[in-house]
Amino acid sequence: xTAQNHAIATPSAQGALPGQERYVAPIxxxxxxxxxxxxESQPARSMWSEAWRTLRRNPLxxxxxxxxxxxxxxxxxxxLFTKGNPNYCDLENSLNPSSPSxxxxxxxQGCDVYTRTIYGTRASLSVxxxxxxxxxxxxxxxxxxxxxxxxxxxxxxxxxTDIFYAIPLLLGAIVVLQMFRTSTSIWKVVFVLALFGWxxxxxxxxxxxxxxxxxxxxxxxxxxxxxxxxxxxxxxxPNSLAPVIVVATTSLGTYIVSExxxxxxxxxxxxxxxxxxGDISAAQNLLRVAPTVLFWPSLALAITVLAFIMxxxxxxxxxxxxxxxx
Amino acid sequence: xxKYVLRRILQMIPVVLGTTLLIYAxxxxxxxxxxxxxxxxxxxxxxxxxxxxxxYNLDKPFIVQYLLFLKNALTLNFGNTFAxxxxxxxxxxxxxxxxxxxxxxxxxxxLFGVIFGIISGLKKGTWYDSVILIVSLLLISVPTFVxxxxxxxxxxxxxxxxxxxxxxxxxxxxxxxxxxxxGSVSMAYIxxxxxxxxxxxxxxxxxxxxxxxxxxxxxxxxxxxLRNSLIPVVTYLGADLGSLMGGAMITERIFNIQxxxxxxxxxxxxxxxxxxxxxxxxxVLVFVVCNLIVDLLYAVLxxxxxxx
Numbered sequence: 175x176t177a178q179n180h181a182i183a184t185p186s187a188q189g190a191l192p193g194q195e196r197y198v199a200p201i202x203x204x205x206x207x208x209x210x211x212x213x214e215s216q217p218a219r220s221m222w223s224e225a226w227r228t229l230r231r232n233p234l235x236x237x238x239x240x241x242x243x244x245x246x247x248x249x250x251x252x253x254l255f256t257k258g259n260p261n262y263c264d265l266e267n268s269l270n271p272s273s274p275s276x277x278x279x280x281x282x283q284g285c286d287v288y289t290r291t292i293y294g295t296r297a298s299l300s301v302x303x304x305x306x307x308x309x310x311x312x313x314x315x316x317x318x319x320x321x322x323x324x325x326x327x328x329x330x331x332x333x334x335t336d337i338f339y340a341i342p343l344l345l346g347a348i349v350v351l352q353m354f355r356t357s358t359s360i361w362k363v364v365f366v367l368a369l370f371g372w373x374x375x376x377x378x379x380x381x382x383x384x385x386x387x388x389x390x391x392x393x394x395x396x397x398x399x400x401x402x403x404x405x406x407x408x409x410x411x412p413n414s415l416a417p418v419i420v421v422a423t424t425s426l427g428t429y430i431v432s433e434x435x436x437x438x439x440x441x442x443x444x445x446x447x448x449x450x451x452g453d454i455s456a457a458q459n460l461l462r463v464a465p466t467v468l469f470w471p472s473l474a475l476a477i478t479v480l481a482f483i484m485x486x487x488x489x490x491x492x493x494x495x496x497x498x499x500x
Numbered sequence: 501x502x503k504y505v506l507r508r509i510l511q512m513i514p515v516v517l518g519t520t521l522l523i524y525a526x527x528x529x530x531x532x533x534x535x536x537x538x539x540x541x542x543x544x545x546x547x548x549x550x551x552x553x554x555x556y557n558l559d560k561p562f563i564v565q566y567l568l569f570l571k572n573a574l575t576l577n578f579g580n581t582f583a584x585x586x587x588x589x590x591x592x593x594x595x596x597x598x599x600x601x602x603x604x605x606x607x608x609x610x611l612f613g614v615i616f617g618i619i620s621g622l623k624k625g626t627w628y629d630s631v632i633l634i635v636s637l638l639l640i641s642v643p644t645f646v647x648x649x650x651x652x653x654x655x656x657x658x659x660x661x662x663x664x665x666x667x668x669x670x671x672x673x674x675x676x677x678x679x680x681x682x683g684s685v686s687m688a689y690i691x692x693x694x695x696x697x698x699x700x701x702x703x704x705x706x707x708x709x710x711x712x713x714x715x716x717x718x719x720x721x722x723x724x725x726l727r728n729s730l731i732p733v734v735t736y737l738g739a740d741l742g743s744l745m746g747g748a749m750i751t752e753r754i755f756n757i758q759x760x761x762x763x764x765x766x767x768x769x770x771x772x773x774x775x776x777x778x779x780x781x782x783x784v785l786v787f788v789v790c791n792l793i794v795d796l797l798y799a800v801l802x803x804x805x806x807x808x
Contacts, residue, residue: 337518340788341780342746349780350526352768431643435750438645439765454646461653472646479641 221416221493228492235488241481248292249299258289260448278470281453282460290448291470297449298475300360302430302482305367309429310422313372317379318414322387322406332380339373344432346370351441358444363436367429378421382414389413416493424486427479434475450475504799508792516788520573523780524566527773569777578778582770587778590763595782598759601675601751602744605683610737613687617694617733618726624699633695636688644747648681648754665756678755682748686740693736697729704728731801738794742787 229235248255263285272279278287320331350366351358386392387410395405436442437451438458445452450471457468553559560568572578578587620632639647655677656664666674701707702725710720749761756762760779767775 333514333518336515337522340515340519340784340791341523342743342783342787345746345749345780345783346526348749348768349523349776427641431641434643435645438643439750439753451643454643458645458649461649462657465653468646468649472642475643475646476638476641480637483637483640 225489225492229488232488232491234484235492238481238484238488241477242485245295245299245478245481249296252293252296256286256289256292258286260285260290260293262286272466279464279466281457281464281467287453287467287470290453291450291474293448294450294453294471295474295478297360297443297447298430298433298451298478301363301367301433301443302426302478304360304364305371305429306422306426308364308368309371309375309425310418312368313375314379314418316372317376318383318406318411320376321380321383321414322402322410324384328380331376335373335376335380338370339377341370343367343370343428344435347432347436348439348441351436354441358442360443360447363433363442367432371425371429374425375418375421378417379414382417383410386410386414420486420490420493423489424483427482427486430475430479430482505796508795512788512792516785517570519784519788520570520777520781521566523784524569524777525562527777527780528562528565573778573781579774581767581775582772587775590775591760591779591782594758594760594763597670597757598745598748598752598761600670601679601682601748601757601759602741604672604675604679605686605744606737606741608680609683609687609690609740613690614694614730614733617691618698618729620691621695621698621729622702622721622725624695624702629695632691636691639684639688644681644685644750645754647684648678648751651677651681652754667756668758670757675757678751678757681754682744682751686744690733690736694729694733697732698725701725701728731798734801735794735798738797739791742783742790745786746783 263281263283265284267280267284267286270276270280270284276286276288278291281287281290316331316335320328320335347363347366347370350369351363354362392405392409395409396402400408433442433449434451434454437449438455440455442451443449453471454468454475457464457471460467550559558565576588578591580586581590616632616636620629623629652664655662662677663674666678707720707724710724711717715723745760748757748759749765751757752759752761753765760783764776764779764783767779
């Protein structure tokens, strides 16, 4: 079919007066873009598999995933990475510079800095991971219940959230932990960080549950007779998980930093536990003499935190392309 | 608007009451005898202990203690420290230094955070955007105390440009490095926030309309992109002023600044409940008031927000 056929139509067929010509624009021949076509033979992809596809192609995700896997490996199997014993220290080696078998040198007590940095991974990572799990459980539950049931339940829970929100994480943790100064443990640090950390997750969950609850498919499933409780777990929570996952990933890094800060103040992990925060704290007085002793555990800490923050960024980009990052 | 302000202030009251109760409970209801802490290693005479207990209301039930504390706090009478100095004097002596430090940190993070954020957002994808982004990520992942030590070592010891520590009555130069260290993490967050805001507003419909109408590039950037991008930044900054005061504890310890953070740390170490509770309550109040101001500011800045 040529353009000529389109342009000049027979007047009689168009119902126009004799002598008049009507111009009819040619059909645009541009083919549909590949993006617009839908392959209907394949089952529809869920939001999660769509997100996973985006995530896999993001270099930020690949870098952070590799780092996180590496850090996890070091935390679980520290003996794979070093043959030394972190608690074997010989004052004869005090502040000795690095050598091929001891790449990071020795600290004041004559302990191998490399070995201590490797073994310190477990403590820092455990605090980060355990706190995040606890925070997501507490904050997620409170936020979901408040957002879903609304009314007086929401009013009460929101006021409680406001009260905890008014106390900054580190300040609250310091006030509580100083009482256990003589008997700290990983679990105490985790509980205290979770006690003041759940608020941000609760707030995010509440708003995202409130948004998800008003979507049409919820009205539909409720109309079809699904009970409110079942609806909450079957539809509302899965659909409001995305922002919670993002916040949790990024917060994990924050908790590791908080633990290090508390250990630096001497009220975090006990000195018997090998941790980055404790080692950095011990190295602070050596800054002028031997800056490398402070450098290596700080670097390990920074890389770990960086990995989780980058992972949070990548996950957010994948789950919600429109979202705003902080 | 007036109604909205009043309602927000009224809503603040239960929050402040709840928060102070929580802090009070945490400090006083947990294990540890304050009277014993007061005497340290020295043996305690029972009669003296009993007298101190009644003086500090420690012999009364917990809730009565809290109510008495509230009553006294309303008249700014926070009691005495173990050394016998009125708590309010200690706070009045230390607070101005911290306010000075926090304000300097605030100006630092606001100024540089917004400038770098705008550059980064407008030039998204270029090499200086990447550099700014990487530096801001690094600042977030390195704990403040490490940044503090490194700054102290480089500027104070190695190059000797700035004083290593600040003594009593610190001046501008003494507080310059501590303020930058204190504000560094928030600055990094502000860079990231400004960057995403600018980058997303750059492609907004109203910006395209403005350009289509022939507005100059400069005017579009200043009047449309920046104004809209800075609303969330202003609110972040406002809320951060409150947390800077709390975060000052670490910075003040590193640089030996005799501010409220250091005083609080000393109080905690000595187990001085009254002083601890008073300072924490004060810091929380500052934080809550800052958040209230931010909420009100948000309503003023963004006409789309309705005050219901």
